[in-house]
Amino acid sequence: MADFHQSGSVATLHNLRTLDPAAMARELETIAVTRKIVLILPSLYSELEGEALPAILDELSKVRFISRIIIGLDRADAQQYRDAKAFFARLPQEHMVLWNDGPRLTAIDERLKALNLSPQEPGKGRNVWFCMGYALAQGDSAVIALHDCDILTYDAALLARLVYPVANPNFPYQLCKGFYPRIADGKLNGRVSRLLVSPMLLALKKVIGDHDYLDYLRGFRYPLAGEFAMRTGILPDMRIPSDWGLEIGVLSEAWRNLSPKAVCQAEISDRYDHKHQPVSEDDKTTGLSRMSIDICKALYRKLAADGTVFTPNLFRSLKATYYRTALDMIEIYAHDAAMNGLSVDRHREEATVELFASNIVEAGQIFLENPMETPFIPNWSRVYSADPDLMRDMAAAIREDNAEFG
Ligand SMILES: O=C(O)[C@H](O)COP(=O)(O)O
Numbered sequence: 001m002a003d004f005h006q007s008g009s010v011a012t013l014h015n016l017r018t019l020d021p022a023a024m025a026r027e028l029e030t031i032a033v034t035r036k037i038v039l040i041l042p043s044l045y046s047e048l049e050g051e052a053l054p055a056i057l058d059e060l061s062k063v064r065f066i067s068r069i070i071i072g073l074d075r076a077d078a079q080q081y082r083d084a085k086a087f088f089a090r091l092p093q094e095h096m097v098l099w100n101d102g103p104r105l106t107a108i109d110e111r112l113k114a115l116n117l118s119p120q121e122p123g124k125g126r127n128v129w130f131c132m133g134y135a136l137a138q139g140d141s142a143v144i145a146l147h148d149c150d151i152l153t154y155d156a157a158l159l160a161r162l163v164y165p166v167a168n169p170n171f172p173y174q175l176c177k178g179f180y181p182r183i184a185d186g187k188l189n190g191r192v193s194r195l196l197v198s199p200m201l202l203a204l205k206k207v208i209g210d211h212d213y214l215d216y217l218r219g220f221r222y223p224l225a226g227e228f229a230m231r232t233g234i235l236p237d238m239r240i241p242s243d244w245g246l247e248i249g250v251l252s253e254a255w256r257n258l259s260p261k262a263v264c265q266a267e268i269s270d271r272y273d274h275k276h277q278p279v280s281e282d283d284k285t286t287g288l289s290r291m292s293i294d295i296c297k298a299l300y301r302k303l304a305a306d307g308t309v310f311t312p313n314l315f316r317s318l319k320a321t322y323y324r325t326a327l328d329m330i331e332i333y334a335h336d337a338a339m340n341g342l343s344v345d346r347h348r349e350e351a352t353v354e355l356f357a358s359n360i361v362e363a364g365q366i367f368l369e370n371p372m373e374t375p376f377i378p379n380w381s382r383v384y385s386a387d388p389d390l391m392r393d394m395a396a397a398i399r400e401d402n403a404e405f406g
Contacts, residue, residue: 009219011264021157028065035142042127043149045076069095072127104397119377125242137395145229150275174262178227184273199326244291245298296363315364326353
């Protein structure tokens with residue numbers, strides 16, 4: 001992908017393969033002397049047993065520009081938390097493991113519940129939110145980066161390219177989103193991104209008309225990438241969804257809170273592979289089916305908050321327009337794949353598009369039935385104003401967990 005095209009809506013920083021990654025890492029080490037760079041890793045306990053995370057740790061062990069790593073651990077019992085502490089112990093950076101299901105953080109969550117500020121649903125968004133709160137409580141970081149723990153093609157250069165645009169004090173960027181091609185085993189992946197998000201954004205434009213927010217989202221080469229970096233100053237005002245709408249939610253918050261010049265995307269890798277979830281045709285509460293519903297709901301909510309009026313008829317038109325657009329795109333993906341010696345399974349892609357089309361309407365029904373229901377977690381500024389001691393107490397609880405199980 002060594003081109004240098006700019007779409008005009010989001011600054012795009014390419015990888016033209018002309019810089020030695022070691023040179024970028026050295027520059028970041030110099031920057032990091034005065035601007036602390038922190039990494040958040042949202043992890044499930046099961047990912048410790050997968051093949052990606054041990055290799056990610058090998059790479060992270062070489063990285064000297066990260067001063068602290070905050071690991072949010074979900075779905076772990078006491079023994080698993082202890083195991084996780086041992087697993088991450090080889091990281092040379094200062095690090096903390098958040099035991100999200102442990103009694104101390106559960107008590108913090110109870111306090112949030114009493115204030116009606118608790119993240120509603122368990123999930124990656126909730127995990128990230130607690131990690132962000134801990135990062136803010138430390139008060140000393142300039143940049144926070146975040147990536148998934150299931151990346152099979154991870155290397156230290158990916159992290160450097162992700163943080164560089166926001167760490168460099170001469171650049172204006174407050175938020176950087178990663179992008180890359182998802183290709184592995186001779187196949188084009190990124191099924192939700194290719195088959196739902198791209199045609200859906202085009203269909204929304206056709207059905208509801210021009211909208212700055214849609215143009216902005218369409219400017220991202222991989223809006224669902226789980227990799228982003230930001231300056232810490234933007235964190236307290238960020239409201240993020242607790243469900244699968246997290247990635248779109250972060251971009252939406254940046255659109256709402258920041259100048260367009262403060263947002264960029266960076267090409268962080270020339271190939272990317274991760275753990276693939278099942279489509280889950282028969283169960284809409286899991287897999288890519290659930291993901292597609294959460295993403296649609298996040299889009300509808302954002303557009304509604306910006307004046308769009310949704311009706312059952314609009315969702316029906318959207319479904320039809322999406323379906324036609326997605327079929328046209330499948331055609332293009334097949335041509336692109338053929339010219340690169342890759343394969344796409346047309347039948348499977350079309351079946352997935354049929355499922356997503358029905359989920360577009362289903363998400364619409366959920367939205368119409370309960371437009372006030374929101375998976376958005378209150379931002380940390382709000383928590384601070386409701387309970388000024390909570391962040392400090394949460395940080396203390398995390399330190400106590402780490403000391404007790406160390
Ligand atoms: O980014 C996406 O589209 C989803 O995470 C699914 O990705 P996959 O098809 O590569 O598993």
